[in-house]
Amino acid sequence: MNQKTISTVRKSIFTVLMMGMSILFLLPFVWMLSTSFKIEADVFTYPIQWIPKTWHVIENYKEVWNGQFPFYKYYWNSIKITVITTILSCIVSALAAYGFSKIQFAAGKYLFIIVLATYMIPHQAILVPQFILYRSIGFFDSHLGLIMLSSFSVLGTFMLRQFFMGVHNEYIESAKIDGAGHGRIFMQIAFPLVRPAVATYAILRFIWTWNDYQNPLIFLRTDSLYTIQLAMQKFTTINGEFYSLIMAAAVSSIVPLLIIFVIGQKSVIEGIALGGVKG
Amino acid sequence: MNPLQETTAKPKMSDKQKLTAKRSSGAIQRKETLAGFLFVGPMLIGVTVLTLLPILATFALSLADWNFIAGFDGLKWVGFDNFERLAKDAAFLKSLKNNAYFLLTVPAYLAVSMFLAIMIDKHVYLKSYFKVAYFMPYISSIVAVAIVWQVLFHPSAGPVNQLLLALGIENPPKWIADPKYALPSLMMITVWTAIGFNMIVYIAGLQSIPRDLYEAADIDGANAWVKFKSITFPQLSSTSFFLLVTGIISTFKVFDLIAILTKGGPLSSTSMIVWYLYDTAFVNLKIGYASSMAVVLFACVLLITLLQWASQKKWVNY
Structure with a gap:
């Protein structure tokens, strides 16, 4: 056997081994999906029925989506909050990032350091004052308040600033000579150039906001305002012993992320690899 | 550049600058x-x-x-x-101790992530599949993930214990319902969810290692272990350092899993700083006391960040 065949064989063996490991790694998801298709009596049978004997898909998902605790409402809440937060956060961060990188003003440097320094503050260290503030200005228990909490992202500003710095100053200088102000330069030159970076950040922000559990838990109280994450937990408490329904709810809460992830897979992975960013 | 040219060029520039x-x-x-x-x-x-x-x-x-x-x-x-x-406060000290235990998750998932990253980067086919597969827990909502594990870890009927019973283990642990095993259970779930993120960063780190280092090692006849020990591992040190620091900081912020799975119990065996802070502030409404915990939390994170700045040059070797 020559060198090349040996390495092909070795690579194939490794692929098979890794495949086995990855299936083991994903078993909780497989179990979740298969349980969501079953009738309740079959949930804990052993050996595990990976492929359900009795299918109960439509009934289970119908109960989750349109039963006593209808998921479509919470879905709508989550979609609303996540989409608005993502858009707002991208706008605020892109504006600030442009300001900090492409506008020459004396205070800018210091302001940037202050903004960046706040990144060191763990969110849990300021929860209590935020809660008090929200109670006193009426932002508590409202979607607006929740949206505001994640719309001023230091991380997004820092990430996008890196990309704006890569935009050549010649473009901006020549636009200025042509009489364009910063507003027009931002809209027509700088922003289009960094659009891929904004897209990456937007996908990450979408995932983080959709999955956020702590903020809704603390800043929302009324049932009808719940996000999907809070609803999931409430649903589990109510349906304590109905594991097939709980799993159908869990599957439902993950599906939008899977879709977003499959569409934006490349930019998510690149974004994370690039800055090693984390929510 | 010719130094003479430089000196003649300079005044021109500053003239222009002065004008503008x-x-x-x-x-x-x-x-x-x-x-x-x-x-x-x-x-x-x-x-x-x-x-x-x-x-x-x-x-x-x-x-x-x-x-x-x-x-x-x-x-x-x-x-x-x-x-x-x-x-x-015994409850606070217990929480701090649990935080300290939780630090063990960081080297655990760093080691696994590094191993997987090396395998995926060079030694397997279907790279994209593997990246997505191991990344799944990271993008899945922590609530869904926690609830699945809650059922999997169910003391009597859960699939994990049924498997252990079938394998002939008489008294399998009660996992999150058992004071002894609750914290390790949460740590296991954390490792499982953290692997994806760390692995992706490691893959990026691996791709920036110059290929000729490996080529030179091949010429010297180095085996895989020697290549790992003297090229891959040291070349990844800055990535590892970065992940170690962010990992340590994230252990201070653990909250969601506890809130969903154990609420700090049983017998406060899974209480950690942020959980205790939350419980004190939002359940017992002791705002001042909770704020003092927040200051301690902030101080811990700040200390680690400052240590990171101070020691970066020393640790990262190449």
């Missing part, structure tokens, strides 16, 4: 400053109102004894009493 400076001084610079503030304004206001003022308030409140329900009249300044109480 003269033209742009005053009105134009003022316009520029205004534009600057308009662009960074929204972010600045948000950060000031939602982060800077709150952190100052946290410091102030940590010196007070205050029950939120009582209104501002009920606020009493007590100096450093809260911190003295914290130092003697």
